[in-house]
Amino acid sequence: MKRILVLLSLFVFTAGCSLEPPAWSQSGGAGDDDNVVIGVSISTLNNPFFVTLKDGIEATAEEKGYEVKVVDAQDDSAKQVNDIADLMQQGIDYLVVNPTDSAAISSSVESANGSDIPVITLDRSVESGEVAAFIASDNVAGGEMGAAFIVDQLGEGAKVAELEGVPGASATRERGEGFTNVAKESLDVVTSQTANFNRSEGLNVTQNILQANPDIEAIFSHNDEMALGAVEAAPDDVLVVGFDGSEDALNSIENGALDATVAQQPDLMGETAIDAVEKLENGEDVEDEIKVELMLETQE
């Protein structure tokens, strides 16, 4: 008797388990009315770059008469997964997502695929799930651009420190890769340390680096926020190169503090995303991977 009970409860337990949501709960999904609603999930709005990106999306969408709903993940992957689930509750037609992490957001992309909502990723890719288009700056080329500028200004073999972004983030890897491509041949990279894409950490880490290596001639930073922190810590003769081309960085270059930045064009990136939505809406093809151009902004 006991054994039968155990077997029975085991059976009930396994029968009740599933990876699919129950059929009676499928009330969300794609909207059915005429106007196009685009759900936008941004990794963090605590960084001017992503705010400009968001502004680019909103401005272009308004031009084309699309409705946009924006959520901010505050750099927390778990919150982003929740945010995207919330967006899908509101009957969005397209999902534009700037992932906090490429692995963590995969399940959200898959569930959007399940509801037939096309997904466009911005700035970072995802590991699995079907993406209609991945739009990003050519980060490797940008890293090379930054290193080449340092060689150009200081000559070969200059002593350089590298401020790295959030470890493991694709921007960190690609910018680092591009930088290393040029630097390993023609620069002396004294140290590479992370300051997590953050300005105050950039300041602290740079102070520490300069304490240990006072003869550093240049600093290459994986983003502008860290570079602007570095500028505060470094003496004037140290060449500081940022990455992103944020408004603060451009102002700083104008004031003669920051030496250069490899400028991304976040507004153009946002515009490209909405252009891709328009193409999909008209039934046209879009490229899987769209590279947005970079520009080196210097004091000249």
Added chain:
Amino acid sequence: MNSKLTLNTMIDRFLPIVGLTLLVVVITIMNQQFLSPDNLLNLLRQVSINGLIAFGMTFVILTGGIDLSVGSILAFSSAMTALIITSGVDPIFAMLLGSVVGLVAGAVNGLLVTAGGMAPFIATLATMTIYRGATLVVTDGNPITGLGDSLLFQLFGKGYFFGIPVPAVTMLITFVILYIILNKTVFGRETYAIGGNETAAALSGIKVNRRKIMIYALSGLMSAIAGIILASRLDSAQPTAGETYELDAIAAVVLGGTSLMGGKGRIVGTLIGVLIIGVLNNGLNLVGVSSFYQQIIKGLVIVVAVLIDRKNK
């Protein structure tokens, strides 16, 4: 005198649920989609992480302590679980080991507070950065992916049990167990006694230190379970997972009417507090409130709740 006291207790007990109901009504008026079955399931899944952490936190706060290291323990246990899985060990065994990691990390907090005589705020502030650093060391700062497709592990964060998300089921079962422990056992009575008056509790023969170590270990275990759910749900262990989660957990406990001074409070209140925060997060997204205002509103709700609570005492 006596009847006034009961009235106050009544208000104490029903205030959180009244607040939750009010919130649900307001959000539903602004967006009917909120009450759809699909969204309610979505909501239940979303609150389960904070729920588990907040239940453990309730015990800690009832003793008059605090645990700031929960988010770091979550990240550390989830990273250890992921590492053990990727090294080829059976996921069920890896999940158990990951839970033990959380339990031990919590017990260390308990030892620092009792044997070390440190203030809980300082002890767990220190271990918060220690465990976060340890997480970064073992993961090398990168997310750990490739956790395989073991059905049980996948079910733990992403699955459904008779239509209800498994994390929510885990949270509810845990809630029932902890409710019984807190309200029907010696352990529970002693938890309240320690928070009410530690010296008196010790004099009446309660092994205060041993109890406290067990309670911090419980809090660590809850964070570890939350961490494993998160790893399954995100298909990866994130080294930065759980940052600032201690704040949401503490907020849920306080919203539920538990006193930060210890000795007074209920775990049912914490469950309601968890739901209030979950409804705020989900509802404000659904209503389309800008994320900047969302943070202000969440803070204001906590301020108002605590102010009303204080007025009653």
